[in-house]
Amino acid sequence: xxxxxxxxxxxxxxxxxxxxxxxxxxxxxxxxxxxxxxxxxxxxxxxxxxxxxxxxxxxxxxxxxxxxxxxxxxxxxxxxxxxxxxxxxxxxxxxxxxxxxxxxxxxxxxxxxxxxxxxxxxxxxxxxxxxxxxxxxxxxxxxxxxxxxxxxxxxxxxxxxxxxxxxxxxxxxxxxxxxxxxxxxxxxxxxxxxxxxxxxxxxxxxxxxxxxxxxxxxxxxxxxxxxxxxxxxxxxxxxxxxxxxxxxxxxxxxxxxxxxxxxxxxxxxxxxxxxxxxxxxxxxxxxxxxxxxxxxxxxxxxxxxxxxxxxxx
Amino acid sequence: xxxxxxxxxxxxxxxxxxxxxxxxxxxxxxxxxxxxxxxxxxxxxxxxxxxxxxxxxxxxxxxxxxxxxxxxxxxxxxxxxxxxxxxxxxxxxxxxxxxxxxxxxxxxxxxxxxxxxxxxxxxxxxxxxxxxxxxxxxxxxxxxxxxxxxxxxxxxxxxxxxxxxxxxxxxxxxxxxxxxxxxxxxxxxxxxxxxxxxxxxxxxxxxxxxxxxxxxxxxxxxxxxxxxxxxxxxxxxxxxxxxxxxxxxxxxxxxxxxxxxxxxxxxxxxxxxxxxxxxxxxxxxxxxxxxxxxxxxxxxxxxxxxxxxxxxx
Numbered sequence: 197x198x199x200x201x202x203x204x205x206x207x208x209x210x211x212x213x214x215x216x217x218x219x220x221x222x223x224x225x226x227x228x229x230x231x232x233x234x235x236x237x238x239x240x241x242x243x244x245x246x247x248x249x250x251x252x253x254x255x256x257x258x259x260x261x262x263x264x265x266x267x268x269x270x271x272x273x274x275x276x277x278x279x280x281x282x283x284x285x286x287x288x289x290x291x292x293x294x295x296x297x298x299x300x301x302x303x304x305x306x307x308x309x310x311x312x313x314x315x316x317x318x319x320x321x322x323x324x325x326x327x328x329x330x331x332x333x334x335x336x337x338x339x340x341x342x343x344x345x346x347x348x349x350x351x352x353x354x355x356x357x358x359x360x361x362x363x364x365x366x367x368x369x370x371x372x373x374x375x376x377x378x379x380x381x382x383x384x385x386x387x388x389x390x391x392x393x394x395x396x397x398x399x400x401x402x403x404x405x406x407x408x409x410x411x412x413x414x415x416x417x418x419x420x421x422x423x424x425x426x427x428x429x430x431x432x433x434x435x436x437x438x439x440x441x442x443x444x445x446x447x448x449x450x451x452x453x454x455x456x457x458x459x460x461x462x463x464x465x466x467x468x469x470x471x472x473x474x475x476x477x478x479x480x481x482x483x484x485x486x487x488x489x490x491x492x493x494x495x496x497x498x499x500x501x502x503x504x505x506x507x508x509x
Numbered sequence: 510x511x512x513x514x515x516x517x518x519x520x521x522x523x524x525x526x527x528x529x530x531x532x533x534x535x536x537x538x539x540x541x542x543x544x545x546x547x548x549x550x551x552x553x554x555x556x557x558x559x560x561x562x563x564x565x566x567x568x569x570x571x572x573x574x575x576x577x578x579x580x581x582x583x584x585x586x587x588x589x590x591x592x593x594x595x596x597x598x599x600x601x602x603x604x605x606x607x608x609x610x611x612x613x614x615x616x617x618x619x620x621x622x623x624x625x626x627x628x629x630x631x632x633x634x635x636x637x638x639x640x641x642x643x644x645x646x647x648x649x650x651x652x653x654x655x656x657x658x659x660x661x662x663x664x665x666x667x668x669x670x671x672x673x674x675x676x677x678x679x680x681x682x683x684x685x686x687x688x689x690x691x692x693x694x695x696x697x698x699x700x701x702x703x704x705x706x707x708x709x710x711x712x713x714x715x716x717x718x719x720x721x722x723x724x725x726x727x728x729x730x731x732x733x734x735x736x737x738x739x740x741x742x743x744x745x746x747x748x749x750x751x752x753x754x755x756x757x758x759x760x761x762x763x764x765x766x767x768x769x770x771x772x773x774x775x776x777x778x779x780x781x782x783x784x785x786x787x788x789x790x791x792x793x794x795x796x797x798x799x800x801x802x803x804x805x806x807x808x809x810x811x812x813x814x815x816x817x818x819x820x821x822x
Contacts, residue, residue, distance in 0.1 A: 219532075240780045460817055467553045467813040469780040500780040504773055507820075 197346060197380075197439055199388030208354040211253045214286050217358055218242050223466055230481055232488045235366070237359045240470045240500025244306070246427075247355050247378055247498050248279035248342070254351030255340045256283045264289055266336035271317075271324035273299035275427060275499055276342035281312035292337055294327040296320075302503045343375030344433025353381025359494045360389040367491040372476040372498055373397040373406045373440075373447060374428035380436035382496065383443035394445045396487070398480035400425050400455060406432055407447040410440065425455055427473035427499065448487075454479035462497075474498045510659060510693075510752055512701030521667040524566045527599050530671055531555050536779055543794055545801045548679070550672045553783045553813025557619070559740075560668050560691055560811050561592035561655070567664030568653045569596045577602055579649035584630075584637035586612035588740060588812055589655035594625035605650055607640040609633075615816045656688030657746025666694025672807045673702040680804040685789040685811055686710040686719045686753075686760060687741035693749035695809065696756035707758045709800070711793035713738050713768060719745055720760040723753065738768055740786035740812065761800075767792035775810075787811045
């Protein structure tokens, strides 16, 4: 897969009726602290609360009509399951989501709210795969991988594309990396728009598999450690890794404390509910300040789905 | 005080360099649930996180230069103290805030961060008044009451004025009522803009003094009960009460549970950190749905200052 501005723009136009063009927020406090200009692409305000809606919608729209009508299937404990469920709902087709028994109840409720048919399974990669393949076989539904799927990658890249359409003179784009779909899509969109732009990724120290893979030149699987940035526990994939390797300037590690501080700051000062995964690139801005000083940076806030039922006022 | 669109517009233009023109948010989920169209004027995104910045700035700007240079003084445990502190900072003049010893530490820290000189006092109305008057005498600083001050009332009304400039065809404006400054200012702005518009207020059942005062035709003091909507525990004042009496259609009561649910919904679904006081009018939308069905409603989200240090991820 190569950067292709025309193709990427066509994809954005195709999915536009089904997604929000999310706002871009700024903070003078943040800019002053960094000596930089940061544009926050607010995917926590995307439909279903995360950028995942983009990839799932693009994958669904890319199917032939007869294929599409058989529905979509995936396995997920979180945002991707909600994205597939809502994309299917907005297209009027069935969604089947295999959910591990340890998934947060609020996310399962959200998937059901979007009309998905839920199958519970043991919380192992094998059980999830097996159940999803079984459903795909029985129903003919199309399987959508959360991050290692070309259509998903192109779709996720449309967040950066919108950001660059609004701010064509960005020096840097900065995103979190988990499974690699958002990062690979961002690489495609950003370098298609401007071959000289720098793409940085940020990752929790606790699950530094993307950094290690990037340096080793081959995929090193995630340990799945329990970082607070629960969206970033997964491994890179064979489709997204070559794109990431070619177009990413560096992968920046941040500590759990830095992630929590950045997330809390965003809630408290910007009044925006982001999930800790979205706090990861904000934490990187502070820790690697020297990389960003004097620059114009587009940062993607990947999502805002957190379980607030424990919240007490 | 009478509605006066020209005067109100002049005031808005005068304070504009010192405040944010806050965005107006919408939620299709909310609109569908209500069968109405709700425009959420987002004062939680105002400077220092609440509409209070408008009134404090207007009161400060209305002083003569020599008077102004002596500074501003007030007593407050919360948003008004922060507003006076930040207004003074942006005008380059001193601020003195008398703070009761039971005030949340985070709010006191914020006032200090804006450069205010803090004097702690016992948490009684008498002690607060006494200390503030003492400082006013010693320093010559001008005392700004949080809600019962003409300039403050005109200033708070500019939130509704901006909202109506953006959406001139609103049928209803809905705000929370505590001390009455925002409600009175909203009454002035809204009825000046459109004499046929309806202004509703919402109030916690636990501190229903505004509702009781409205029905009795005289000010009945607040019991100061510990509603979760901590911004709404205060009593109406002699300057704002006549305006409220004349121009408000009704005051709608909501329960503590309804306030918490509405606040949590706004965090979870809209990803916006609002304080429980701002959840009060959203709760009223649901409880008094029959009043709002088929209408276009401007709702002021009054603020977003909550103490998040207890928050665990």
